[in-house]
Amino acid sequence: MEKEPCVSKGKVLFMDDQEIARSLMERILKRFGYEISLAKDGAEAIDLYKNAKESGMPFDVVIMDLTIPGGMGGEEVIQKLLEIDPKVKAIAMSGYSNDPIIVNCKKYGFSGSVAKPYGIEQLNKVLQDIMTETSH
Template identity: 25%
Template sequence: MKADAQESQSLVLIVDDEPFIRLILRHFLEREGYQIAEAQNGIEAIKVFKQLHPDIVLLDALMPDMDGFECCTQLELLDRNKHTPILMITGLNDEESVDRAFEVGAMDYITKPVHWRVLRQRVKRLIEQSQLQQKLEAVNVELQLLATIDGLTQVANRRRFEEYFKQEWQRMKRDKCPLSLILCDVDFFKLYNDTYGHRVGDRCLQEIAKVLKDIIKRPGDLVARYGGEEFAVILPNTDTEGATHVANNICHAVRTLAIPHKNSQVSPHVTISAGFTTEIPEPDSDLEEMIYAADRALYQAKAAGRDRFVQNILLPRSINSR
């Protein structure tokens, strides 16, 4: 019998304390084109499972030391993504045993003596279902990623910025830790597009985004395209000194790119302006006020001549209200 390519890549773990049962199962499944691994008890099955990550487990229910039900429970704990189907093969056929098999995580159940045509179809179907599940999950992950990534610059998009900023705002409020926000704007970018064209403008934004990602390396930080030629950087657990360092690095790195901009009014190259603010969120504070404060700082940086960063210090509410 000719095995298809998918079957020949699939690894079956046979778990049974009887050598003869393992032997006949191995011979049958090898003829079907599967690769085979064996374990003679539940404890050994767990070790083999950890090492080889099989595509399916054929598990006997009645074994010494650790029976198939307990082994199935342990395998389920190891297989956190629930991708590996477990097929119980046992002489037990009472209703209670069948129910228990499914309760501990078995995907299917067949009884001894084994009906070989049934076994062939059950194994094939369970592996196909598992592989389909993995593909669907991978597609879902990709779709979720696409929904939060800016297509041009490959940094987070505005939607992701808003979600993440709200999340970190709440977390910093709970932990009473500083949160810093930097807003950046490419200087005279409309003139740049008018001079070099939008395709070149797109490449300019891509290069700047790459530089920002190179600077913002901590796992908890986020670089986002805020809109048009604007970028935002969220820095949890970052005080004023840390945010100043990052903002300075951003301005310096964009200058270092030395992207020609002959119609810029501040430099022969592309530059960027940045405004930032730092706050320890309080129960009565507002995240929109923090965004507004960073935006005001960005406006001040532009008004002061661009190609620089400015900090906007958020005053306590009692002072702000005066």
């Protein structure tokens, strides 16, 4: 069994309506050394982001599924997060690789995008690239 890293690489908020996706992402990101919080929908993600920012321990990156049936998806959530924090770093995630937001994520306020199914190394690279960006 691999030892968990001691030092956090950063604080990540992951939003997806599917419990299995949240559970899997939690395991993957913890293995890569990230501290992770999970949200099942847009309202919960906004609350978690706002509370973390107000407590002085903001998230470094938010990863959001664009489609949340019956709830706020990533496209709506990013607009709310930009109101709370104009410098928010967010990754759009979708099963539709030709989605305009995935293709041109920066136009919609995202820092990066990942199409599902994604490779673990691909996800880690996108996360690292965004974490090391100095400007939005």
